[in-house]
Amino acid sequence: xxxxxxxxxxxxxxxxxxxxxxxxxxxxxxxxxxxxxxxxxxxxxxxxxxxxxxxxxxxxxxxxxxxxxxxxxxxxxxxxxxxxxxxxxxxxxxxxxxxxxxxxxxxxxxxxxxxxxxxxxxxxxxxxxxxxxxxxxxxxxxxxxxxxxxxxxxxxxxxxxxxxxxxxxxxxxxxxxxxxxxxxxxxxxxxxxxxxxxxxxxxxxxxxxxxxxxxxxxxxxxxxxxxxxxxxxxxxxxxxxxxxxxxxxxxxxxxxxxxxxxxxxxxxxxxxxxxxxxxxxxxxxxxxxxxxxxxxxxxxxxxxxxxxxxxxxxxxxxxxxxxxxxxxxxxxxxxxxxxxxxxxxxxxxxxxxxxxxxxxxxxxxxxxxxxxxxxxxxxxxxxxxxxxxxxxxxxxxxxxxxxxxxxxxxxxxxxxxxxxxxxxxxxxxxxxxxxxxxxxxxxxxxxxxxxxxxxxxxxxxxxxxxxxxxxxxxxxxxxxxxxxxxxxxxxxxxxxxxxxxxxxxxxxxxxxxxxxxxxxxxxxxxxxxxxxxxxxxxxxxxxxxxxxxxxxxxxxxxxxxxxxxxxxxxxxxxxxxxxxxxxxxxxxxxxxxxxxxxxxxxxxxxxxxxxxxxxxxxxxxxxxxxxxxxxxxxxxxxxxxxxxxxxxxxxxxxxxxxxxxxxxxxxxxxxxxxxxxxxxxxxxxxxxxxxxxxxxxxxxxxxxxxxxxxxxxxxxxxxxxxxxxxxxxxxxxxxxxxxxxxxxxxxxxxxxxxxxxxxxxxxxxxxxxxxxxxxxxxxxxxxxxxxxxxx
Numbered sequence: 001x002x003x004x005x006x007x008x009x010x011x012x013x014x015x016x017x018x019x020x021x022x023x024x025x026x027x028x029x030x031x032x033x034x035x036x037x038x039x040x041x042x043x044x045x046x047x048x049x050x051x052x053x054x055x056x057x058x059x060x061x062x063x064x065x066x067x068x069x070x071x072x073x074x075x076x077x078x079x080x081x082x083x084x085x086x087x088x089x090x091x092x093x094x095x096x097x098x099x100x101x102x103x104x105x106x107x108x109x110x111x112x113x114x115x116x117x118x119x120x121x122x123x124x125x126x127x128x129x130x131x132x133x134x135x136x137x138x139x140x141x142x143x144x145x146x147x148x149x150x151x152x153x154x155x156x157x158x159x160x161x162x163x164x165x166x167x168x169x170x171x172x173x174x175x176x177x178x179x180x181x182x183x184x185x186x187x188x189x190x191x192x193x194x195x196x197x198x199x200x201x202x203x204x205x206x207x208x209x210x211x212x213x214x215x216x217x218x219x220x221x222x223x224x225x226x227x228x229x230x231x232x233x234x235x236x237x238x239x240x241x242x243x244x245x246x247x248x249x250x251x252x253x254x255x256x257x258x259x260x261x262x263x264x265x266x267x268x269x270x271x272x273x274x275x276x277x278x279x280x281x282x283x284x285x286x287x288x289x290x291x292x293x294x295x296x297x298x299x300x301x302x303x304x305x306x307x308x309x310x311x312x313x314x315x316x317x318x319x320x321x322x323x324x325x326x327x328x329x330x331x332x333x334x335x336x337x338x339x340x341x342x343x344x345x346x347x348x349x350x351x352x353x354x355x356x357x358x359x360x361x362x363x364x365x366x367x368x369x370x371x372x373x374x375x376x377x378x379x380x381x382x383x384x385x386x387x388x389x390x391x392x393x394x395x396x397x398x399x400x401x402x403x404x405x406x407x408x409x410x411x412x413x414x415x416x417x418x419x420x421x422x423x424x425x426x427x428x429x430x431x432x433x434x435x436x437x438x439x440x441x442x443x444x445x446x447x448x449x450x451x452x453x454x455x456x457x458x459x460x461x462x463x464x465x466x467x468x469x470x471x472x473x474x475x476x477x478x479x480x481x482x483x484x485x486x487x488x489x490x491x492x493x494x495x496x497x498x499x500x501x502x503x504x505x506x507x508x509x510x511x512x513x514x515x516x517x518x519x520x521x522x523x524x525x526x527x528x529x530x531x532x533x534x535x536x537x538x539x540x541x542x543x544x545x546x547x548x549x550x551x552x553x554x555x556x557x558x559x560x561x562x563x564x565x566x567x568x569x570x571x572x573x574x575x576x577x578x579x580x581x582x583x584x585x586x587x588x589x590x591x592x593x594x595x596x597x598x599x600x601x602x603x604x605x606x607x608x609x610x611x612x613x614x615x616x617x618x619x620x621x622x623x624x625x626x627x628x629x630x631x632x633x634x635x636x637x638x639x640x641x642x643x644x645x646x647x648x649x650x651x652x653x654x655x656x657x658x659x660x661x662x663x664x665x666x667x668x669x670x671x672x673x674x675x676x677x678x679x680x681x682x683x684x685x686x687x688x689x690x691x692x693x694x695x696x697x698x699x700x701x702x703x704x705x706x707x708x709x710x711x712x713x714x715x716x717x718x719x720x721x722x723x724x725x726x727x728x729x730x731x732x733x734x735x736x737x738x739x740x741x742x743x744x745x746x747x748x749x750x751x752x753x754x755x756x757x758x759x760x761x762x763x764x765x766x767x768x769x770x771x772x773x774x775x776x777x778x779x780x781x782x783x784x785x786x787x788x789x790x791x
Contacts, residue, residue: 011035015043022312023050033255036309037302044305051308051339058316059341062386064411068336068370069319069380072363072414073126073345074119074171077353077486078161079106079154081142082132082178084217087291088247088284090777091354092132095141100775102478102735103485105145106154112161113168114451115350115486118713120169122348125406125414126382127171129158129192130354133178133219155184162191166402174240174345174382179219182231189237190396193383193403194277196240199225202260203253213247213292226260233268233275238387238394242280242321245306246298254306258313265318270393277384278319278342281307283326285355288777303327304334311339319384325358329369336373343370343377349713351489357779359786364671378413385412444472447479450709454664463653466706467691473698473705480705480737483712488739492771493717493781495535496764496788497743498528499755502574503540505550514753521554522561527750529562532764535743535783536562538569539602540756541577548582552596559597566783569598571605572630573622586630590637600783601634603641603673607681608651609659616650617681628666635672640784643673643715646681647703653690660707664714674784675717675740678703680724700725701736708737717785723760731770740781741767 018032019039028036039047059065080093080103098105116127135142136154151157155177162173173192180188180197188195200214202222207214214220232239243257258279265274283298298306311320321342322335346360361369370377381403387394388403389412395403408415446461447468457465468476500521504514516524525536536558542550551570558567570578570593579589593601606627607618614621622630631641643663647656667673680687680700689699708718719740722730730741744762745755752758764780771778782788 037251051311055339070343075350078131081135083138087213190398194238200244238277246284308338388412444475477736480708497535498746501756521557525558525561555596573605603643607646635670677719704736
């Protein structure tokens with residue numbers, strides 16, 4: 001029987017017998033679990049029903065019926081060096097790769113605190129420290145770094161950073177450093193309320209057989225990993241573990257892995273409470289540039305069956321976690337039916353550095369999806385509520401004040417409202433002024449302060465950073481790129497799209513170049529989709545001679561022609577035209593656009609958010625207050641948008657900073673901006689430098705770096721406008737804090753001149769080569785930064 005086949009008819013009696021035992025609350029054996037993992041048809045449906053019921057009973061017994069939990073976290077990849085060679089991993093680098101990426105051997109304390117502080121500002125309470133196993137045992141470069149900085153081992157550094165994070169920010173660390181000895185678990189226990197290590201599988205074949213996923217990886221010995229779980233129980237460490245589904249293991253391996261976790265958990269119970277706080281059931285996702293890049297992902301059925309069997313093997317009191325970014329949201333209902341009750345850590349700031357191609361769901365979307373499934377979403381801490389309430393037994397005394405500062409004392413969940421953290425929160429003996437410096441100049445120090453606390457600098461300090469030159473500019477861009485790396489990650493992204501300039505619409509054909517009618521709209525959309533586009537971008541004022549209802553007609557024509565394409569359409573000025581000339585009002589116009597099929601809106605149509613600047617260079621643009629009103633109304637109506645700044649004309653450094661601050665203020669209110677695009681303005685007003693004699697390239701580097709730093713923790717993505725700066729300069733700007741290249745801007749085969757940037761295309765293959773030249777991964781995205789096809 002393959003992993004994808006349901007149980008054969010001859011096995012159905014065994015499946016039914018195992019279901020009967022599960023329904024009666026009898027502990028399942030490995031034989032039972034193996035049979036259930038292959039259930040099909042009516043037995044599969046009954047498996048889900050029983051698993052869901054067991055989960056519901058456990059939640060009711062824990063006084064939180066109908067609640068699914070998650071932890072709001074920041075992901076801190078302390079080092080990507082590792083002594084193992086797993087065949088599916090893209091998290092790990094070699095020293096040579098680090099050098100090519102201009103990436104440090106280990107994150108510095110400064111870089112760690114930058115991420116932690118921004119996470120704390122966004123309401124995070126967990127700092128997940130993830131890293132490779134014992135890199136100093138394989139790489140001399142790791143050993144040299146540790147010696148130079150005074151640390152006995154990587155785990156010694158992990159403990160120091162965990163203490164520093166809690167002391168400086170109040171975040172609670174969750175440590176995921178791989179294999180640890182009992183002494184090391186004991187050493188780290190005062191630094192973190194919880195720790196974890198995936199068991200993955202008990203399969204010795206995958207470890208011992210050449211060519212298998214764990215061959216050549218000493219820390220993936222199943223016996224070694226099981227010993228860590230046992231030792232965590234002996235040391236009373238709330239521990240996270242789990243299985244990885246679809247890496248070549250058999251159904252028997254899966255069954256034995258789950259039973260092994262349950263048995264270790266029960267062996268170390270204290271007053272009926274074992275130490276395994278949650279079990280992750282994670283589905284394998286193949287990654288490029290790995291030995292398993294062509295291996296099929298785990299099927300939905302086998303993954304859901306694994307979740308359900310995990311619930312039945314582990315029982316009602318165990319939290320069963322499924323990572324929400326590794327499944328299509330349409331599959332959430334099956335996972336919840338199968339007995340899952342925890343989404344794990346989800347970050348509003350940082351990428352999933354282990355699965356960078358799989359963005360986290362927006363927390364508001366996750367809450368809405370959870371509610372649709374009949375559950376309430378509640379935030380928890382790094383340690384599950386039972387362990388927080390039992391802190392005297394399970395959490396080191398040194399951490400009790402830090403845990404109490406963010407915990408609801410009645411439920412053990414995260415406190416429903418943020419508390420003021422005392423300056424003394426955390427472990428004693430850690431200096432609150434320990435901030436290593438990239439450089440000693442004032443500009444370097446200001447860049448570091450900006451990275452750690454974007455709102456801590458005044459306008460004069462930000463303006464000074466915009467004027468940086470020479471070594472100070474190099475330090476500024478390096479700091480901004482660090483912030484990019486440790487928040488949104490290493491990937492360079494691009495959406496496959498086509499532009500359509502709605503100013504060219506004519507209800508009656510005129511033959512003018514660049515004009516089109518409704519029939520052309522449908523043909524353009526169909527052609528773009530056939531060429532692989534996932535987005536059509538439409539913007540531009542209709543001529544006064546055209547009925548404003550044409551904005552809606554264009555949208556409907558695209559939607560009717562290609563129902564599944566993402567329609568990114570109409571700037572605030574265009575929407576205002578529809579609202580005013582169409583007599584709909586702003587709210588009515590937005591409602592009409594939604595009904596016509598518009599998904600998101602461009603946040604363009606403004607140069608700088610300054611009436612002085614608008615009057616000088618763009619008097620026909622929408623007034624600044626009306627633009628702000630329009631984009632804010634769009635966000636509140638459920639549309640997300642881009643944001644821009646056109647620079648290099650008559651604006652001052654202070655006006656650029658005021659523009660960025662105002663965008664950040666809008667984002668704090670609406671969370672509607674997906675990205676920011678700093679665009680140099682060409683033409684007779686363009687090319688005016690802030691610093692006399694500074695090169696255009698350095699003007700762009702400073703603008704991108706300051707944008708990344710000032711907007712960090714607010715607007716996540718900084719897009720490089722390759723159409724304005726060219727591909728070579730775009731590469732440099734991607735090293736200055738940028739992470740996105742915008743769109744391919746396909747001209748297409750139908751009326752290619754109807755796009756505003758006709759003649760400028762960036763094919764996916766070219767963008768991928770550009771990213772490869774920087775030794776960074778490349779990812780095609782959707783308009784909302786998800787994977788194509790993942791809705």
